[in-house]
Amino acid sequence: GLRHPITSVALLGPKQTLYACEHGLLKCGPKHLYYWRRDGTMIELDAMCLLDFFVEEAFRRRGIGRGLFERMLTDQKARASCLAYDRPSSNLLPFLKKHYNLSAYVPQPTNFVIFDDFFFKD
Numbered sequence: 795g796l797r798h799p800i801t802s803v804a805l806l807g808p809k810q811t812l813y814a815c816e817h818g819l820l821k822c823g824p825k826h827l828y829y830w831r832r833d834g835t836m837i838e839l840d841a842m843c844l845l846d847f848f849v850e851e852a853f854r855r856r857g858i859g860r861g862l863f864e865r866m867l868t869d870q871k872a873r874a875s876c877l878a879y880d881r882p883s884s885n886l887l888p889f890l891k892k893h894y895n896l897s898a899y900v901p902q903p904t905n906f907v908i909f910d911d912f913f914f915k916d
Contacts, residue, residue: 810845811869813862818849820862822870827878829908832900841878841908842870847886854885860893875911882907 806812810823825843830836844866849859867874874894879886890896890909898910 811866813866813869815858815862817853818858818862819846820844820848820866821846822866822877825878825880825906827904827906827908830900830902841912842872842876843878843880843906844882845880847883859889863889863893875909875914878912879907881905 806821807823810821813820813822822842822844824840826838826840827843828836828838847859847863849862863874866872874890875896879890882890887897887907896909896911899907900910902908
């Protein structure tokens, strides 16, 4: 439902990485975030963030998105639970629950999602 592209090479920040294939793309990069805990206190944190993630509708459910996501996790030496997600779509949340068992989070005013598992790193 976007009126114009929100990701382009010209808009890539200096520490952002763009993963692309014929039918999809994923952009990630570090961000300094403010996080409101369940008890109402705020903390600041630096996190690797999934900034954009898109697979053409006709090519969804074929493993393209999972492949892009897994490649990013490998390259960034990260786990899905250790990322922050910028305004995750109604498609991304079920994807993360299905493939990575991520579902519990505290809604944030910034619309970033940081799953509770982020704070239980081993």
